[in-house]
Amino acid sequence: MEAYILPKAELGNFVAALKKDNEVLGPVAKGDEYVFAPIEDVEALCLDYDTTILPPAKKFIHMPGEVLYEFEGVVEGKTPEKVGKRVLFGVHACDLNGLLSLDKVFLETYPDPYYKARRENTAIVALNCVSPCSDGFCASFNTGPSADIGFDLCLTDLGDRYMVEVGSNKGREMVKGLNAASNEDFIARNRSLRVAQQQITRRIDADNLGVLLHQNYDHPVWREVKEECLACGSCTSVCPTCYCFGVKDYVDLTLEKGERQRFWDSCMFYEFSRVAMDHIFVPDRETRIKQRMYHKLTYYQQQFEAPGCVGCGRCVTTCIKRIDPVEIVAKIQADPKPEKEVKLYTPPEKKVKPELDPWEPQKAVIKSIKQQTPDVRTYTFAFVDPEVQEAYTYDPGVFNMISVFGVGESAISISSCADLKGVFQHTIRAVGNVTNALAELKEGDIVGIRGPFGFGWPVEEMKGKDVLLVAGGIGLAPLRPVIKYIQARRNEYGKFEILYGCRTPEGMLFTDEYDEWRKIPDTRLHLTVDLVPPGCEWGHCIGVVTTLFNKISVDKANTVVLTCGPDIMMKFVVLDLLKRGWSPEQIYVSLERRMSCGIKKCGNCQMGPVFVCQDGPVFRYADIMDLPGGVF
Amino acid sequence: MAKPTIAFFKFSSCAGCQLNVLNLEPVLLDIVGAVDIRYFVMAKRENFEGPYDIGFVEGAVTSPRELMELKKIREECKILVAQGACACHGGIPSVKNFSGMTQREMEEKVYTELWDLKSFPAHGIDYYVKVDAYLKGCPMDKDEFVMLVKSALKGLNPLFRYHSVCNECKLKENNCLVLTKGIPCMGTVTAAGCGAQCPSLGRACEGCRGPASDCNAASLARTFIDLGLSRDDVVRKFRKYAGNTPEFSKGAEAV
Numbered sequence: 001m002e003a004y005i006l007p008k009a010e011l012g013n014f015v016a017a018l019k020k021d022n023e024v025l026g027p028v029a030k031g032d033e034y035v036f037a038p039i040e041d042v043e044a045l046c047l048d049y050d051t052t053i054l055p056p057a058k059k060f061i062h063m064p065g066e067v068l069y070e071f072e073g074v075v076e077g078k079t080p081e082k083v084g085k086r087v088l089f090g091v092h093a094c095d096l097n098g099l100l101s102l103d104k105v106f107l108e109t110y111p112d113p114y115y116k117a118r119r120e121n122t123a124i125v126a127l128n129c130v131s132p133c134s135d136g137f138c139a140s141f142n143t144g145p146s147a148d149i150g151f152d153l154c155l156t157d158l159g160d161r162y163m164v165e166v167g168s169n170k171g172r173e174m175v176k177g178l179n180a181a182s183n184e185d186f187i188a189r190n191r192s193l194r195v196a197q198q199q200i201t202r203r204i205d206a207d208n209l210g211v212l213l214h215q216n217y218d219h220p221v222w223r224e225v226k227e228e229c230l231a232c233g234s235c236t237s238v239c240p241t242c243y244c245f246g247v248k249d250y251v252d253l254t255l256e257k258g259e260r261q262r263f264w265d266s267c268m269f270y271e272f273s274r275v276a277m278d279h280i281f282v283p284d285r286e287t288r289i290k291q292r293m294y295h296k297l298t299y300y301q302q303q304f305e306a307p308g309c310v311g312c313g314r315c316v317t318t319c320i321k322r323i324d325p326v327e328i329v330a331k332i333q334a335d336p337k338p339e340k341e342v343k344l345y346t347p348p349e350k351k352v353k354p355e356l357d358p359w360e361p362q363k364a365v366i367k368s369i370k371q372q373t374p375d376v377r378t379y380t381f382a383f384v385d386p387e388v389q390e391a392y393t394y395d396p397g398v399f400n401m402i403s404v405f406g407v408g409e410s411a412i413s414i415s416s417c418a419d420l421k422g423v424f425q426h427t428i429r430a431v432g433n434v435t436n437a438l439a440e441l442k443e444g445d446i447v448g449i450r451g452p453f454g455f456g457w458p459v460e461e462m463k464g465k466d467v468l469l470v471a472g473g474i475g476l477a478p479l480r481p482v483i484k485y486i487q488a489r490r491n492e493y494g495k496f497e498i499l500y501g502c503r504t505p506e507g508m509l510f511t512d513e514y515d516e517w518r519k520i521p522d523t524r525l526h527l528t529v530d531l532v533p534p535g536c537e538w539g540h541c542i543g544v545v546t547t548l549f550n551k552i553s554v555d556k557a558n559t560v561v562l563t564c565g566p567d568i569m570m571k572f573v574v575l576d577l578l579k580r581g582w583s584p585e586q587i588y589v590s591l592e593r594r595m596s597c598g599i600k601k602c603g604n605c606q607m608g609p610v611f612v613c614q615d616g617p618v619f620r621y622a623d624i625m626d627l628p629g630g631v632f
Numbered sequence: 633m634a635k636p637t638i639a640f641f642k643f644s645s646c647a648g649c650q651l652n653v654l655n656l657e658p659v660l661l662d663i664v665g666a667v668d669i670r671y672f673v674m675a676k677r678e679n680f681e682g683p684y685d686i687g688f689v690e691g692a693v694t695s696p697r698e699l700m701e702l703k704k705i706r707e708e709c710k711i712l713v714a715q716g717a718c719a720c721h722g723g724i725p726s727v728k729n730f731s732g733m734t735q736r737e738m739e740e741k742v743y744t745e746l747w748d749l750k751s752f753p754a755h756g757i758d759y760y761v762k763v764d765a766y767l768k769g770c771p772m773d774k775d776e777f778v779m780l781v782k783s784a785l786k787g788l789n790p791l792f793r794y795h796s797v798c799n800e801c802k803l804k805e806n807n808c809l810v811l812t813k814g815i816p817c818m819g820t821v822t823a824a825g826c827g828a829q830c831p832s833l834g835r836a837c838e839g840c841r842g843p844a845s846d847c848n849a850a851s852l853a854r855t856f857i858d859l860g861l862s863r864d865d866v867v868r869k870f871r872k873y874a875g876n877t878p879e880f881s882k883g884a885e886a887v
């Protein structure tokens with residue numbers, strides 16, 4: 001280990017030297033607590049701080065809020081602002097590890113240019129904890145009290161001097177002129193870190209934690225926590241690994257000019273999973289609490305192969321109710337209810353098309369609009385840039401993020417098949433801000449498109465098999481590409497049956513295409529509606545879509561089922577099929593959640609350990625049916 | 633396109649919200665440019681009859697005359713906005729609802745001339761009519777007002793977020809009053825949007841914006857008792873600005 005000695009009397013000069021080329025951000029007192037802030041006066045630096053209100057790396061690298069895009073009418077791109085060089089000075093081991101976990105989120109699967117620019121310009125001077133804080137439990141996860149990796153320099157307080165370990169070339173530059181550490185210095189360092197380690201008595205037994213939690217999803221402790229928790233979300237605001245954010249467009253009074261901003265958000269908040277029509281996917285506090293706790297203690301590891309909790313203790317310190325992961329896990333361990341064998345969810349292999357800037361929407365023009373029902377339209381788009389259009393391809397069942405600037409962005413599945421060249425289509429129901437704004441647009445108007453994102457229908461695995469489509473309402477839109485796909489490759493698939501249900505005949509989509517679909521060889525289309533208004537003609541079935549199951553003729557043993565519709569419909573489709581002896585391996589569902597990024601960053605679409613945007617939106621039911629808390 | 637017409641009305645309240653509209657410099661002129669203010673007795677000499685596109689109503693409803701007017705206003709306004717704590721939840725006037733006195737006793741306490749006075753418990757306006765949007769707070773937040781106007785002009789739902797005030801407090805890295813000073817702050821259960829104004833000045837959140845969207849008032853009431861508040865004090869905390877709401881009532885009833 002390469003290490004040097006910095007006498008405490010020299011600290012001022014050392015920091016002053018860093019300040020010549022860098023903005024130095026370090027811990028300073030605020031009331032009885034500490035915060036990381038720009039160091040104007042070295043005297044203000046409090047290196048004996050216990051913890052800070054917000055974690056330094058998250059505060060200065062993730063940033064509580066920032067502008068993603070500036071626009072006027074149609075998009076005007078904004079490149080990340082050049083940040084000057086900075087040094088985060090005196091970062092505890094837990095917070096450094098928190099940063100390394102954030103790196104996994106923001107630097108992998110579509111690297112975030114804004115985060116990346118700041119990350120690359122920030123040097124880290126870590127600080128080992130020789131007198132650990134009282135709420136921390138970093139030793140449980142090997143994320144403290146001393147830092148092993150990820151720093152440029154790392155300090156250890158040895159009384160009258162700091163030992164300075166070098167972790168990078170950048171760090172080596174900074175220590176020029178310091179004397180090398182002696183053997184005695186090393187001994188003193190190791191001794192004090194060992195003592196520190198022993199002082200940490202709070203502990204979570206991390207072995208097999210994921211399985212234990214999974215098995216105890218219904219443990220009584222969660223109801224106790226629900227009664228106490230104030231749902232204030234402070235635990236997530238202060239957590240060094242919480243990455244979730246929301247995205248919103250703000251306009252000035254011209255109503256044209258504005259910016260798209262992101263801001264920290266929290267899964268503890270009721271509105272976190274809100275979509276159009278005020279539908280909330282996670283409507284109860286107990287589930288939200290579990291989303292947080294499980295995410296910290298197991299999901300994060302499953303998603304990013306990095307710790308979701310680094311044991312900094314902030315969530316406990318900041319909680320008026322002192323809701324404490326250490327205590328909760330201890331309670332479960334004292335009285336575990338291991339009712340079933342569980343297998344932890346593993347996300348599918350990443351499928352990412354590397355792009356320059358994942359936040360930059362491409363302009364697309366509306367070529368035509370076709371009214372499907374009173375509130376549903378099919379839009380045919382083409383990218384303004386012919387090269388982008390030429391290169392654009394996608395699998396059936398994936399989605400785009402569609403922007404109306406000044407209104408917002410919405411995740412919407414593509415309703416055309418990539419066989420259609422030169423254009424692509426979306427079939428959209430006007431229900432929320434973005435979709436209502438889309439409904440106001442006309443041919444020739446411009447929108448922003450990011451995508452395609454996610455995994456679609458398993459058109460490869462389906463080859464040689466019978467295919468059963470079960471769609472409800474607007475859920476036919478993401479399945480239409482499959483129909484087109486099979487039509488174009490008819491002999492590669494077996495029997496093909498389409499079951500489609502709607503509330504009323506008036507709500508049926510793509511009605512002018514049914515004749516064509518019926519003409520596809522060996523294909524049958526069955527329709528049903530919940531009710532037929534008086535005076536309306538209807539020659540088909542009446543009842544929910546599952547009533548059509550009695551009519552199907554595909555070979556159960558050799559069929560793949562694809563279903564999409566409202567959650568409640570898919571729930572009954574799946575239940576009914578399972579009851580009839582179908583297997584969860586052969587059923588695929590397409591899920592909808594709130595989505596603010598599409599690129600596995602904002603966290604809005606999380607359903608347990610699953611990112612609906614990148615692991616889905618299409619899932620094999622068998623892969624997700626055992627998620628803690630279930631699917632529907 | 634003709635500019636949307638706007639009207640401001642006032643019932644039982646202090647006029648603080650309307651004053652806040654006038655305090656909107658420097659954007660006030662831009663707003664005046666974007667809309668046509670047809671009725672604003674506090675600010676204009678010339679006022680016009682409805683209908684209006686957007687009506688902002690300040691104040692609680694606590695008399696038959698106010699109720700009659702409110703119903704007429706509702707009919708006249710395409711979008712009706714409850715402006716400020718009184719119109720949203722009953723606000724300070726609603727303190728009387730929990731005084732334990734009869735309506736007449738209260739009237740006698742406040743007024744000397746009682747012959748033409750007729751009042752009933754104070755409620756927010758959505759107790760009586762459909763409300764399309766809310767501007768919470770005492771007084772309402774100016775930025776939210778501007779955001780709402782812009783959203784209305786664009787035909788959007790402003791999608792205000794009513795998670796707890798603590799979120800804004802944490803982002804400012806305030807020392808939490810409850811944790812560092814034992815001060816009974818209502819921030820945890822109160823709807824955000826004010827930028828944690830009071831806690832940022834070292835003063836407890838009073839709950840003027842009403843309950844947060846996931847409000848666990850009963851749990852906070854228990855914390856207040858632990859902090860040494862009397863039962864009556866806890867009740868007063870939850871009955872101050874939004875005592876009418878079921879969420880805050882749970883706090884008042886928990887101890």
Ligand code: SF4
Pocket residue numbers: 228229230231232233234235236268315318319320321322323
């Ligand atoms: S800080 Fe505590 S009370 Fe607040 S949301 Fe988190 S666990 Fe609940």
Ligand code: SF4
Pocket residue numbers: 235238239240241296308309310311312313314315316325
């Ligand atoms: S969950 Fe709590 S202890 Fe763990 S890293 Fe987050 S704030 Fe720290």
Ligand code: SF4
Pocket residue numbers: 236239241242243244265266267268291292293295296603606
């Ligand atoms: S989902 Fe995870 S990262 Fe996001 S706010 Fe919740 S606990 Fe934090």
Ligand code: SF4
Pocket residue numbers: 797798799801802806807808809810811817818819820828831837
């Ligand atoms: S001072 Fe009040 S608003 Fe701020 S964090 Fe504490 S309880 Fe929440």
Ligand code: FES
Pocket residue numbers: 594595596597598599600601602603604605606611612613614
């Ligand atoms: S993580 Fe943002 S939409 Fe999935």
